[in-house]
Amino acid sequence: MSSYKDNKVITIGVVSELTGLSERQIRYYEERKLIFPIRSNGKTRKYSFNDVERLVDIANKIEDGIGTFEILKTEKKEKSKEETRNRMLRGQINAAFKIRK
Amino acid sequence: MSSYKDNKVITIGVVSELTGLSERQIRYYEERKLIFPIRSNGKTRKYSFNDVERLVDIANKIEDGIGTFEILKTEKKEKSKEETRNRMLRGQINAAFKIRK
DNA sequence: CGTGTAAGGAATTCTGACACG
DNA sequence: CGTGTAAGGAATTCTGACACG
Secondary structure: OOOHHHOOOEEHHHHHHHHOOOHHHHHHHHHOOOOOOEEEOOOEEEEOHHHHHHHHHHHHHHHOOOOHHHHHHHHHHHHHHHHHHHHHHHHHHHHHHHHHO | OOOHHHOOOEEHHHHHHHHOOOHHHHHHHHHOOOOOOEEEOOOEEEEOHHHHHHHHHHHHHHHOOOOHHHHHHHHHHHHHHHHHHHHHHHHHHHHHHHHHO
8 A cells, every 4th residue: 555655755855856846835835735744753844755746746737827725626626526436436336246146 | 767766865864764773874884885875965865765675684684693794795696696697598588589580 | 825035943964983892 | 893972063954034926
């Protein structure tokens, strides 16, 4: 389930190099609830490779004029859609099993 | 070819947490040519997940009484063996192709 | 709204050395 | 030989704020 991609081990300086974003931008996206680094010892932020990719994505959207709130809202919708899809799928699977029994 | 595992982005403090080794140990293994972090801005060491796994391996061997020099020597032999194997394999493949032609 | 910056402090990392065994 | 530690300095990161637009 968890892999290297999900392992939050990268400091903000390296994330900045990797993404080309400023530390200010990276911290701001966190403030807007778009990214969630862990804090080692309650202080220093640590990001995963997934976070790095996500940050680039976010930055691209902002460059396209999409606000942080808009990004957050859209993602919530996507997630909700996906959950509905999964729920329906599970329903069909269950129904199929009942028939076989 | 390169993946997240090979990306040297982890600072020594995190490596220490991840491996359970002291920073002293990690730096010492570098001194003994067993591990090669990159230096961001010529100063701070950065390790990959592969390095992390390798460090645990090294530490285990040392705990078993195998010296750093011994480890280095053994690995060189392994590498040499592998190269010989690859060379022979390539030879056979080439031979097979010639026959077909 | 998203980002830059200067400010002061705290946490991290670095090197070279002395110590032990 | 492999590792701990204290020492002093350098690099990194943190927060809260002011600025611009």
